[in-house]
Amino acid sequence: MSAVTLHDVDELRDLYRELILDHARSPRHFGKLDGATHTAEGINPLCGDKLRLYMRLDDDNIEDASFEGSGCAISVASASLLTDMIIGLPVPQALEFFATVTARLTGRQAGSDDATPPELDKIRALDGVREFPSRVKCATLAWHALNSAIHGESAPVSTE
Amino acid sequence: MTQLQVSNVPLDTECRPDFPALHQDVNAHPLVYLDNAASAQQPSTVIDTVAHYQRHDHANVHRGVHTLSYRATDAYEGARDKIQSFINAGSRSEIVLTSGTTESINLVAQSYCRPRLAPGDKILISHLEHHSNIVPWQLVCEQTGAELIVAPINDKGELIIDAFDKLLTDDVCLIAIAHVSNALGTVLPVKDIIAKAKSRGIAVLIDGAQGVPHMQIDVQDLDCDFYAFSGHKMFGPTGVGVLFGREALLDAMPPYQGGGDMILEVSFDGTTYNDLPYKFEAGTPNISGVVGFGAAADYLQSVGMARIAQHERQLLDYMMQKLGEIDGIRLIGTAAEKASVQSFLVDDIHPHDLGTILDHQGVAIRTGHHCAMPVMDFFGVPGTARASLALYNNADDVDRLVDAISNARRIFT
Numbered sequence: 001m002s003a004v005t006l007h008d009v010d011e012l013r014d015l016y017r018e019l020i021l022d023h024a025r026s027p028r029h030f031g032k033l034d035g036a037t038h039t040a041e042g043i044n045p046l047c048g049d050k051l052r053l054y055m056r057l058d059d060d061n062i063e064d065a066s067f068e069g070s071g072c073a074i075s076v077a078s079a080s081l082l083t084d085m086i087i088g089l090p091v092p093q094a095l096e097f098f099a100t101v102t103a104r105l106t107g108r109q110a111g112s113d114d115a116t117p118p119e120l121d122k123i124r125a126l127d128g129v130r131e132f133p134s135r136v137k138c139a140t141l142a143w144h145a146l147n148s149a150i151h152g153e154s155a156p157v158s159t160e
Numbered sequence: 161m162t163q164l165q166v167s168n169v170p171l172d173t174e175c176r177p178d179f180p181a182l183h184q185d186v187n188a189h190p191l192v193y194l195d196n197a198a199s200a201q202q203p204s205t206v207i208d209t210v211a212h213y214q215r216h217d218h219a220n221v222h223r224g225v226h227t228l229s230y231r232a233t234d235a236y237e238g239a240r241d242k243i244q245s246f247i248n249a250g251s252r253s254e255i256v257l258t259s260g261t262t263e264s265i266n267l268v269a270q271s272y273c274r275p276r277l278a279p280g281d282k283i284l285i286s287h288l289e290h291h292s293n294i295v296p297w298q299l300v301c302e303q304t305g306a307e308l309i310v311a312p313i314n315d316k317g318e319l320i321i322d323a324f325d326k327l328l329t330d331d332v333c334l335i336a337i338a339h340v341s342n343a344l345g346t347v348l349p350v351k352d353i354i355a356k357a358k359s360r361g362i363a364v365l366i367d368g369a370q371g372v373p374h375m376q377i378d379v380q381d382l383d384c385d386f387y388a389f390s391g392h393k394m395f396g397p398t399g400v401g402v403l404f405g406r407e408a409l410l411d412a413m414p415p416y417q418g419g420g421d422m423i424l425e426v427s428f429d430g431t432t433y434n435d436l437p438y439k440f441e442a443g444t445p446n447i448s449g450v451v452g453f454g455a456a457a458d459y460l461q462s463v464g465m466a467r468i469a470q471h472e473r474q475l476l477d478y479m480m481q482k483l484g485e486i487d488g489i490r491l492i493g494t495a496a497e498k499a500s501v502q503s504f505l506v507d508d509i510h511p512h513d514l515g516t517i518l519d520h521q522g523v524a525i526r527t528g529h530h531c532a533m534p535v536m537d538f539f540g541v542p543g544t545a546r547a548s549l550a551l552y553n554n555a556d557d558v559d560r561l562v563d564a565i566s567n568a569r570r571i572f573t
Binding site for chain 1: 512513517528543567571572
């Protein structure tokens with residue numbers, strides 16, 4: 001009657017790409033970070049995503065980062081990719097990444113592909129969320145927590 | 161003879177044409193709507209009744225001497241009569257029209273409980289309540305120093321009756337309990353609970369939001385003091401609901417809100433309040449919503465609640481069986497007495513991911529904590545996927561749900 005077509009599965013695989021599923025199943029840098037100097041919580045009340053991001057900053061450099069919490073595949077994979085990308089970065093560059101990634105995932109970035117630096121290549125795996133408006137908040141949650149942690153805001157950020 | 165012929169037609173076959181929203185494609189698939197516990201779709205008779213009121217009869221109620229005001233008042237008060245008949249209340253004075261179950265419960269918390277509560281008094285609820293039957297009691301407990309106590313549930317999602325009975329002490333002012341759990345589908349033994357409470361002189365409020373769409377409600381037979389429900393769960397508009405309250409209790413309660421329509425006479429020296437139920441209906445009400453609500457009650461009565469309950473019971477059994485056959489599924493809420501709802505988790509797929517994948521296949525379910533976070537905590541999960549049935553759902557809908565879940569497993573494994 002309404003068999004699910006290959007096209008449907010393809011579109012869904014565009015959202016749930018192998019890289020996303022891999023990071024969701026085996027998140028990198030998962031757990032509390034000893035000696036963290038900066039931390040922030042991100043909450044997405046709609047689906048119950050709740051993540052805490054930890055960073056150890058030294059002289060404006062992100063020496064180490066981790067996260068813990070629970071959430072959907074998109075939010076966990078995005079947080080995992082984020083920690084992979086920001087470790088070793090100077091803070092101003094991490095803030096630039098925050099701006100680029102949130103603009104890219106919300107579709108606000110003009111000429112999106114050109115403006116995304118090669119270090120952020122893996123974030124392209126999350127591009128599929130643009131077709132799923134209700135999931136953009138999941139993908140950007142950890143990035144908002146990054147911004148909040150750097151600015152030392154104590155209240156949890158919400159993407160609601 | 162006619163009666164017999166009608167009853168031979170499956171309920172969903174008879175009713176589906178009445179619901180225009182069901183006949184559409186979503187993401188290139190015919191819609192399967194299984195989010196009825198959140199909000200049910202509206203039949204044409206509700207949509208048309210509201211539109212007719214707005215096109216022809218709208219004016220303010222209880223005020224004007226002109227024709228449209230009479231018509232609006234007749235339509236509004238006529239709906240109250242339909243709702244009174246729908247739940248078999250003894251008097252129309254006992255039907256307070258509110259903005260929904262939430263406001264109905266807050267009204268009881270503030271007007272019935274607040275003046276009575278002192279430190280040491282208790283409000284008794286259960287572990288499976290919706291937030292709207294938890295937070296209003298927390299507020300009134302904070303205001304008065306009373307204590308909110310919670311009766312436990314077992315791992316099937318059933319109220320543990322022995323434990324509940326032990327909590328029924330004389331310092332309990334009110335029991336507030338769901339008729340049907342929105343997250344788990346458990347039907348609570350409300351009639352037994354009310355009888356026990358009566359013998360101790362304890363008042364009982366039933367949160368009937370998930371009860372009214374699925375079974376015949378007779379508030380006189382239940383013998384409850386308060387029964388709260390919403391229009392949009394029973395195929396009416398959003399933003400309207402009812403508080404049924406026993407007349408003697410409502411009469412003795414102070415008003416909940418002050419304003420127009422709830423007064424007889426106002427001067428700066430003081431105000432005399434209007435009669436029931438108007439004492440609790442301050443301000444211009446949601447007239448068109450109430451009119452649609454009345455049409456929804458008529459619709460359900462014309463279909464017949466016994467028939468609806470039977471159809472849904474069979475379909476819920478089928479859904480629980482088919483879901484139970486899926487590898488890696490965990491059914492949450494397996495009470496012996498259930499209505500409409502099945503919560504579940506599949507493998508380690510987050511409910512929100514499952515919801516997106518199902519939506520992509522045209523299947524609408526609810527995912528998340530269902531405004532029942534304590535229930536989620538009890539089962540140790542951040543949320544669940546929930547499919548909830550209504551009179552228009554059928555076995556094809558369940559099969560589509562099961563197929564869609566199978567596809568989700570293929571993507572995730």
